[in-house]
Amino acid sequence: MLFAYAQLSLRAFAALFAPLFGGKRWRLSALFTQMVNIGVASMPTVAMANFLLGIVLAIQGAGQFQKLGATDLVASLVAFSILREIGPLITAVIVIGRSGSSITAELGTMKVAEEIEALNVMGIDPVKFLVVPRLLAMIIMMPVLTVLGEGVGLFAGWLISVTSLHLNPIFYVTNSIAAVEQKDLFTGLLKALVFGGVVGTVGCFYGIQVEGGAEGVGKATTKSVVTSLTSMLAADALLTTLIYFT
Amino acid sequence: MQITERTEETIPIISINGDIDLENSPKLRDFLKTKASQKTPRLLLDFAGVNYIDSSGLATLIEYFQSVQGSGGKLALASLSPRVKNVFEIVRLEQIFSLYPDIPAALAALKT
Amino acid sequence: MSETNDDYILEVRNLCRKFGSRKILTDVSFKLKRGEILIIMGGSGCGKSTLLRHIIGSLKPDSGEIFIGGQEITKLDDRGMAKVRKRFGMLFQTGALFNSLTVGDNVALPILESSDVSSSIAELVVKLKLELVGLTGFEHLKPAEISGGMKKRVGLARALALDPELLFCDEPTAGLDPVMTSVIDTLTVDLTKKLGLSAVVVTHDMTSAFRIGTQMIMLFEGRVIAQGTPEEIRNNPDPILRQFINGDADGPIPLKLSKDDYLKRLMQVE
Numbered sequence: 001m002l003f004a005y006a007q008l009s010l011r012a013f014a015a016l017f018a019p020l021f022g023g024k025r026w027r028l029s030a031l032f033t034q035m036v037n038i039g040v041a042s043m044p045t046v047a048m049a050n051f052l053l054g055i056v057l058a059i060q061g062a063g064q065f066q067k068l069g070a071t072d073l074v075a076s077l078v079a080f081s082i083l084r085e086i087g088p089l090i091t092a093v094i095v096i097g098r099s100g101s102s103i104t105a106e107l108g109t110m111k112v113a114e115e116i117e118a119l120n121v122m123g124i125d126p127v128k129f130l131v132v133p134r135l136l137a138m139i140i141m142m143p144v145l146t147v148l149g150e151g152v153g154l155f156a157g158w159l160i161s162v163t164s165l166h167l168n169p170i171f172y173v174t175n176s177i178a179a180v181e182q183k184d185l186f187t188g189l190l191k192a193l194v195f196g197g198v199v200g201t202v203g204c205f206y207g208i209q210v211e212g213g214a215e216g217v218g219k220a221t222t223k224s225v226v227t228s229l230t231s232m233l234a235a236d237a238l239l240t241t242l243i244y245f246t
Numbered sequence: 247m248q249i250t251e252r253t254e255e256t257i258p259i260i261s262i263n264g265d266i267d268l269e270n271s272p273k274l275r276d277f278l279k280t281k282a283s284q285k286t287p288r289l290l291l292d293f294a295g296v297n298y299i300d301s302s303g304l305a306t307l308i309e310y311f312q313s314v315q316g317s318g319g320k321l322a323l324a325s326l327s328p329r330v331k332n333v334f335e336i337v338r339l340e341q342i343f344s345l346y347p348d349i350p351a352a353l354a355a356l357k358t
Numbered sequence: 359m360s361e362t363n364d365d366y367i368l369e370v371r372n373l374c375r376k377f378g379s380r381k382i383l384t385d386v387s388f389k390l391k392r393g394e395i396l397i398i399m400g401g402s403g404c405g406k407s408t409l410l411r412h413i414i415g416s417l418k419p420d421s422g423e424i425f426i427g428g429q430e431i432t433k434l435d436d437r438g439m440a441k442v443r444k445r446f447g448m449l450f451q452t453g454a455l456f457n458s459l460t461v462g463d464n465v466a467l468p469i470l471e472s473s474d475v476s477s478s479i480a481e482l483v484v485k486l487k488l489e490l491v492g493l494t495g496f497e498h499l500k501p502a503e504i505s506g507g508m509k510k511r512v513g514l515a516r517a518l519a520l521d522p523e524l525l526f527c528d529e530p531t532a533g534l535d536p537v538m539t540s541v542i543d544t545l546t547v548d549l550t551k552k553l554g555l556s557a558v559v560v561t562h563d564m565t566s567a568f569r570i571g572t573q574m575i576m577l578f579e580g581r582v583i584a585q586g587t588p589e590e591i592r593n594n595p596d597p598i599l600r601q602f603i604n605g606d607a608d609g610p611i612p613l614k615l616s617k618d619d620y621l622k623r624l625m626q627v628e
Contacts, residue, residue: 033458110456118454121414122468122516123440129471268473268520275479300521302475305482332552337486 008208009201012131030133038099038134039141043148046094050149053086054078054156062165071165075172076179078157083184087150089236092195095142096228100203103134104224107207108217116208126208135200142196143189150188187243194239195232202228248295249277257288257356259349263295266303274303278310287319288356292349294325299333307343320344324352364428367392367524367556373412373422382408383419384580390573392523393550395557397567399602400577401611406560409577410528413558414448415439427523444472446524447517451532453509455501461488461512462497468519487515492541507534514542518549525549525557531566539563543570564603568592576602578611 019026061077107130110116119126154176161167206224210216247264258281266274281289291307293299311321324346326334334340346352368390375383382405390396400406411417413424415431424431426442434442455464465487466480475483488494491511501509510533517525525546531539547570549555561567567574567588574591576584576599584591584599591599601609 113452113457114450114454115456117416118448118450118456120416121443121446121448122471123443124468124471125436125440268469268475271479272474272476275476301483301486301519302469302473302479304486305475305479308482309478329554336548336552337489 004209005201005205008127008131008205011127012135012201012204015125015128015132016136026136027129027133030129031136034133034137035141037102038095038137039145042095042098042141042145045098046091046145046149047152049090049094050082050087050153051156053090054082054153055160057081057086057153058157058160058165062161071167072171072175074157074161074165074167075175078161079154079176079180080184082150082153082157083180083188085188085236085240087153088146088188088191088195089232091146091149091192092142092199092232093229095138095145095195096199096225096232099138100199100228101221101225103138103200103203104207104210104221105217107204108210108220111208111210112213112217131204131208134204135197138200138203139193139196142199143192146188146192187239190243191236191239194235198231198235199228202231247273249274254349255353255357257290257353258286259290259292261292261295265297266299266306268300268302271300271302271306275306275309278306279313282310282313282319285317285319286314287317289314289319289321290349290352290356291321291323292325293323293327293330296330297327299330304333304337304339308339311342320356322346322352322356324349365391366425367427368396368413368558369423369425370409370413371423371425373409373419373424375408375412375417375419382580383412386422386577386580386582388573388575388582388585390556390558392556393554394572395546395550395559395570397571397574398558398560398577399562399564399567399574401562401602404577405580406577407528410526410558410560414446414526415443444520445522446526447520447522448526449510449514449517449528449530451528452506453501453513455509455512455516457501459500460497461493461499461501461504464501464512465516465519468516472520483519484515487518488512490518490545491515492538507538510534511538511542514545521553523554523556525555527557527559527561529561529563530559531561531563539566546570562602564605 057078058074061074062071065071065073065077107116110130116126116130119129158169158172161172162169203224206220206227210220247262247266247270250261250263252259252261260277262274264270314321322344325348326345331340331345334343334345344352344355346355366389369388371387373383373386386409388396398406398409408417412419415434419432422432427445429442431439431442455461456467459467462481462484465484466477469475469480469483470477484497485494488496491514493508493511493515496504496508496512501512504512510530514527514530527546530542530546534542543566546557546559550557559567559570571588574586574588575582576591578598584594584596586594591603597610601611
């Protein structure tokens with residue numbers, strides 16, 4: 001199982017980078033379709049999730065900091081956690097639920113309908129034809145969505161702090177900027193990039209593996225979501241540790 | 247596939263040698279495109295050296311036919327082997343293209 | 359490959375395949391000459407679909423050899439197989455069209471993917487192929503918008519897109535009305551007679567089988583039990599074959615459970 005997954009991922013990444021080394025170029029129209037499916041369609045949900053978490057972070061932070069008489073620190077707490085952790089994480093969760101699952105379901109349905117076998121018989125590599133556009137779209141769109149989500153989350157934190165916690169709007173912004181480093185932003189984006197790769201390969205892998213009709217598609221989709229979530233969290237822990245020690 | 251050209255009684259005769267398949271049909275297409283852009287009024291394609299033509303070859307001829315139709319250009323095909331002729335017939339293209347058994351017959355038809 | 363004659367487009371030698379302990383194919387051998395139509399008959403679960411999947415390279419046998427146009431394919435890697443596959447077309451049971459693409463794009467796909475021809479040429483080829491299967495003017499519809507029989511005909515147009523030497527059909531006429539069945543049959547015969555196409559047709563539609571077949575084999579429990587021209591098959595006294603061709607309910611072909619077994623199990627207390 002793990003071996004088959006590694007094999008597919010390697011083939012997919014090899015095919016993905018092949019155009020850079022003079023291979024056949026990407027199918028841009030397919031890539032564009034997938035970017036719209038995966039990315040643009042997820043934008044409202046990603047924005048809403050990050051907005052809500054921005055509010056939660058600010059209010060919970062305020063509750064703790066008030067005891068210390070340091071409500072001003074809310075700004076740095078929100079900025080730091082959203083950029084480093086919450087933004088990439090919650091965005092990935094939404095994308096897994098919305099797009100990772102739909103990739104598995106779509107490829108699984110194609111498998112069941114003999115469409116993937118048909119590609120093989122026509123001498124067309126399903127990895128190049130189906131997996132690469134989806135994986136590439138995932139890798140491109142995950143950071144884009146993350147940046148969007150982080151922006152909305154930061155705005156939500158600011159909004160609730162200014163309106164309900166009576167913090168100075170200008171001070172809040174300068175505090176936020178002072179609290180974060182460039183490294184925080186890049187850490188978040190690096191995580192998003194890796195999450196994109198994980199979710200894309202796992203989603204495609206379970207889709208292509210499907211056997212046993214409509215029931216098989218359902219089962220594979222569930223497995224795909226669960227595996228994506230756990231692998232994404234594992235990757236998160238690994239990256240956080242690595243970055244902490246470097 | 248090789249394409250050679252000669253002129254007989256002001257009519258260009260294009261001899262094709264080899265298979266017109268997916269690999270070669272783009273070459274024929276480029277050749278016919280130049281002919282079409284030069285507004286060649288009459289054209290004779292000699293198929294004596296063609297053993298095989300596939301659908302992309304047919305499509306190439308159809309495209310040329312479409313492009314010269316407006317300017318009243320004429321196209322004649324000569325000396326098709328029975329097998330090649332079958333390829334035309336199975337999609338009923340013998341009703342559109344003028345197929346002749348040999349070059350003199352095709353020349354005579356083009357001159358009228 | 360000493361004796362593989364160039365006259366034969368397809369040859370299967372001693373093909374064996376087990377799934378677990380279940381023998382699906384046992385020592386299957388046959389040859390197909392260029393320009394002929396081979397019918398593979400047999401009841402559900404007799405192994406005919408599995409046989410077809412071995413021939414198109416989707417499954418690998420436990421032992422035995424398969425030659426397509428003189429080339430042995432059971433040991434080929436993906437790249438070698440992709441090359442052989444350009445020489446044949448396959449019509450799947452349900453058509454296996456890509457739902458996200460229009461009918462026209464489905465037919466154009468193998469052309470655009472395997473060559474450098476321009477899209478305007480591919481478009482013309484699509485028109486030629488759709489006319490062959492009687493679907494002129496349906497280019498812009500999505501597979502979801504057409505009937506099952508039409509999907510199958512689009513599948514056939516796609517299988518013919520690259521002018522294959524060898525065509526595989528899995529139940530080509532199942533689900534088609536009698537008129538369309540006849541149209542597809544006539545087309546298959548026309549293509550073999552006029553263009554030298556060879557075809558392997560898996561079917562249990564006996565009318566259609568005897569109408570188009572020039573060679574027939576009957577599979578039963580994974581073995582070839584009869585082989586020959588339609589005339590020979592018609593005159594073959596084998597009781598299993600007779601029952602299958604005549605479509606009799608009674609005969610040597612076993613149902614899943616015998617009647618006694620069924621009653622015994624029905625009354626059994628677990």
